Amino acid sequence: MYEHDVIVVGAGGAGLRAAIAAHEAGADTAIVSKLHPVRSHTGAAEGGINAALQEGDDWELHAYDTMKGSDYLGDAPAVETLAQDAPEDTMRLEHWGMPFSREEDGRVSQRPFGGLSYPRTTYAGAETGHHLLHVMYEQVVKRGIQVYDEWYVMNLATSDEPNPKDRECHGVVAYDVQSGQIEGFKANQGVILATGGPGQAFDHTTNAVSCTGDGHAIAYRAGVPLEDMEFIQFHPTSLPSTGVLISEGVRGEGGILYNEDGERFMFEHGYANNAGELASRDVVSRAELTEVNEGRGVNDEYVHLDMRHLGEERILDRLENILHLAEDFEGVDGLVEPMPVKPGQHYAMGGIETDENGQTCISGLYAAGECACVSVHGGNRLGGNALPELIVFGKRAGRHAAGDDLGEPQIKTGYGNDVEDETDVELPVTPGSAGIGTDDGVAADGGPRSASDARSDGGIATDAAGAIERAVERERERVDRLMDRDTGIQHAEIRQKLQTAMTDYVNVFRTEEGVKKALRIIRECREEYQDVYVDDPSRTFNTDLQQTYETRNLIDVAETIALGALVRTEFRGAHWRAEHQERKDEEWLKHTLISWNGGKPDIFYRPVILEGDEKTYEPKVRSY
Amino acid sequence: MSTQQPEPESQEAPTDPEFQGAESSVDEAERSGGDIDQTAADPTDLEGETVLIKVFRYDPEVEAKQEPRFDDFHVPFTKGMTALDAVIYARDQYDSSLTFRHSCRQAVCGSDAFFINGKQRLACKTQIAELEQPIRIEPLPHQEVVKDLVVDMDHFYDQMHAVEPYFQNEETPAIEDLEEQRQSRENREKIKMSTRCIWCGACMSSCNIAAGDNEYLGPAAINKAYRFAMDDREPEEIKEHRLRIVEQEHGVWRCQTQFSCTEVCPKDIPLTEHIQELKREAVKKNLKFW
Structure with missing residues (x-):
């Protein structure tokens, strides 16, 4: 140790x-x-x-x-x-x-x-x-x-x-x-x-x-x-094949977005009649995806960002790095052709x-x-x-x-008196641990049963060294279990399914039906993960094992993103909901909190703190 | 559990045409130096759009991989595909034990410098379309292989650390004054390229001198020293101290200006020039003390 x-x-x-x-x-x-x-x-x-x-x-x-x-x-x-x-x-x-x-x-x-x-x-x-x-x-x-x-x-x-x-x-x-x-x-x-x-x-x-x-x-x-x-946050200009970011600077210098029909859609389809390409990130991302969804995307996938009209001199002077990125990561020469871009999680x-x-x-x-x-x-x-x-x-x-005194914090944490916990949104599936109520010996998270029932012994681990030893033992057991299996499903397949569901349904546009669908798929991923196995038998630099661990983490995290997206029935900041097109300050000036709760996730809320040291920040319409 | 003959997931093959195209392509491993099939196209692929990559394999712990070998993977080509995309595809679709470092996918983390078709390159910024097939992907030469494409970077890091790679100036303005150390635009421009190093190790691997002299600081570490020695914000005595470090026996004078480091640097840092400039500075300093 x-x-x-x-x-x-x-x-x-x-x-x-x-x-x-x-x-x-x-x-x-x-x-x-x-x-x-x-x-x-x-x-x-x-x-x-x-x-x-x-x-x-x-x-x-x-x-x-x-x-x-x-x-x-x-x-x-x-x-x-x-x-x-x-x-x-x-x-x-x-x-x-x-x-x-x-x-x-x-x-x-x-x-x-x-x-x-x-x-x-x-x-x-x-x-x-x-x-x-x-x-x-x-x-x-x-x-x-x-x-x-x-x-x-x-x-x-x-x-x-x-x-x-x-x-x-x-x-x-x-x-x-x-x-x-x-x-x-x-x-x-x-x-x-x-x-x-x-x-x-x-x-x-x-x-x-x-x-x-x-x-x-x-x-x-x-x-x-x-x-x-x-x-x-979804950034409107990432390269389609890799997700590599193309800086906002391109549009800042005058770069133009076109759809497949060559229309300058930010104006021609009325997404942002004043700011055009320079509208805020969420607005541009939503516009691009609308074009694609309505059949005007290039290859049904992306739009074009064109900077050729800026001229070679100006591009080399101010946007040289962008030329390298487009060339290296998309194989596109930004001086002679428009660059394909689409919104990417950022x-x-x-x-x-x-x-x-x-x-x-x-x-x-x-x-x-x-x-x-x-x-x-x-x-x-x-x-x-x-x-x-x-x-x-x-x-x-x-x-x-390290023990420095930084003063008493004003922000509260954990479940306490200042939270509310009712939610009237119906969940399509039971989130959280897949192992609850089953006794197949394999726990919620693909590990040995003792791992998910870590707290079932009821004892209070006051001894730090003992707590660490037990935690080490649980992970050793989990690794042995993952490595000993030689059939089942591999993490890459589950991860791809999870990622696709999130990008399809919990992306820039979110509908109640879509987010529910994502939650169902996440649930499937979690259940498939019960049978995950690590094929690489080596203890040396086993990235297969590491990624199998990471995939489990992604399942839990993705589920909280989708749960939050489902229960927040308003449109605020980067969170857009088809059924709820307004910011609802009376109801939603509060944080969404999701706690694991031993495998049965619990959703609750805590009011946002708008009172600063000397003044209160009054919510106003966010326009630029 | 054998890694020798990776098989695609059988339940997927019938439904996914791309996958099917690659199915028969995982040939029996070829030993290094063995016959190389010069044809890239896989006859089973409908569109002929697969690329053949031959990837170095080694794992000291797994019996079948203790003897280094090359494995073939046929990867469906997509526009813009990089060498990194290709090995990721091979790993995720054919053989999850295929091991390599990678992270950012955009040439800033410096994890994925491999030896691709005989040259040190960052896999993430190497377009497949620009490479001759079959594409050979090997770990960086002159470094100990840990497994497959993963090399031991400890020696590289030791050399980087040996040049005291951190800013040194005891007399900075008081922090509460929010006063910066002044630096001219010209001086910032002078060190700009040297600050772009991403510690990928391609230069060190390409250097004949480093291959023959294990104690040679190497191009990346000397460039790091240059980055500070040329920064006017550091006082003169620190600069002299830095020059003493790089003019030691295994320092700048070892460089024979072959430019191999400069040629492979994925960030276009003029490494050889920086080494030469430090030589000149060291000479000037020594003349001054005479």
Whole structure:
């Protein structure tokens, strides 16, 4: 068993920042990540970091823009914390050597971005995330923080009280991908989940193959609610064959969207008569899919983004990177032909419920970054707000886990007095564990029965080492079970079915019938997963085993996304429902929370906090 | 459970024409250096649109794979398909034990540098249509193979860490002043290409010197040193310290300017030029002290 004060799971921007903060606060800190840090998906972020750095700008304006962008589903304490901390934390990156783009006088540049009232997006070329990730990893190397890279975290080791709010997290169970060795990691002060987004729940996503919602799923099954999972951002211009992102910059420079008939549909079909191609992301995504659904898509799949008229000189000057992307990932020369694009899953606004210090309702368990929901982004994330979230809340989680006093949080977590739990929406299937009520010896999640009944012994695991040993034993049993079977179904088939269902039915457009269909398919996936087996017999670098674990996580996470999409009967931010075309503030100024509840998911709600430190954010119509 | 002759899922074959086309294509494994079938088209495929990839296989733990070999996979071609797409298809449809690193699929994570048709390339940005068939996909040369296309990167990381790959400046402005260190546009431009490195290891693998001298820092690490040594935000004495690191016995002077690193770099970093510039800087510094 390995032992540290603070264990950070995941080594993207939030994880690295958390580790640095915990280390600086005096904790013996280690990072456990399924990827080497520089492989993390933070590196793919292009845009920039919103921070009120300049005279004339103000953190309060940043907070206001963010709250409006969230469609009034961000919690004011979280939003204000982000806006207040972002300037210092951005400047700290510069002090660590980040190669920001510069002005003539040598100061860092900032540029305008969608939904911002001031040009406060700090950037390093069109590769801001790459630089942020590398600079942060450099600082981890400098401090000698231990990194267990290519160790896959399989589960948390928590105590087993009936109410999750009474539980304590003692560490994690992880396996060394290279050797297959399964070990416990004891965390004396805290475990911080920084595992990124769940984009692989969808068939078509800009997210990396590694974005499988591992942190979401292990926290969820340990009893932490997932919050606002229905809010998924779809980016309107991703390449059809790979999901690689084509920056909004193309439309910003004057790129035009055409359907198969050569119509400039944003105008000709009246989707956005003023802004056209530059309408907000959700509007453009919905327009593109409407064209395809009504038979005007190219190859019934995508639309064309044309930038040829901008001329070679201008393209090379401002959009060179786009030419490389289209060439390398779609085999298309953007100078001589239009680029095929379609909406792709891009970002999850929801996630593991935390307060503004990164704490979940389980003592000693934290989350930060895209896997967490503080909530800063509410119903819709503004461009340039993901990276400051990583550094601000990564830092806070790291400090708090290491024992720094950050003050009493205003955001509440877990099931408590301030929640309501009635929902009148009928579920098409029973979500959650497939093992309940059966006694075939194989549990809900394809593992040995003892794994799903982890808390059935009724004992309170006060002994941390004992809790970890038991958790390790359960994962060893689960792996043996998966490897010993030599027939059944393979994870790739289940994963593909799940991803297709999510992209078909829980995508940009959501209907009650469609989402219910998705829930039924997710249920089928879960049942098929009971018979999953790992074909690769090797303990050496067994990615088959790792992906089988990840697929299980995707099933649980996808189900929460679909459940959220079904019960939220309104149109807010990125969540569009055919039957409910209005934002309903009287009814829906509240977060959707879904807790695993021992395998019988429970849906409840918590009112959004619109009261800031000094003012209240009154919901207004979100128009730009 | 054998990995030797991967079979497609039998229940799928009759319903999926694409799958059927590839079904007969998983030929018996060929040993490295064996006869290579020069024809790409699979006679059973209706449209003739499959590509043949020959993938290196090795697993020290699995008896059938202890002796390195190549496995053939016939993959239905789709427009825009990359070498990464092809091995993913082979893994997900034919043989789940086929092992390789990959993550972002867009040339920023640097996980999937393989030796494709005799050249170090990032699989995710290598278009299948531009390659001659059959396509040979092997792990990066000059690195220990862990399994299939996965190589041990530890030595590469050790060399990266050996150049103190982090910004050093003890006198930054007070953080609460929100004051940055100034940097001219020209200086930012000077280090720009060097900061694009994604640690994929293609350069190191292509370098003859690195192959012969295990202690050679290698192009990526020296480029990392360049990135800081040329950054005007670091003080002069740190720059001198950095030059001392790279002019050691296994540093810049080992480079024989063969440009192989520059040629394979997927981010177009002028690695050889950066090494030469550090040589010149080191000479200048030493002259100064004379």
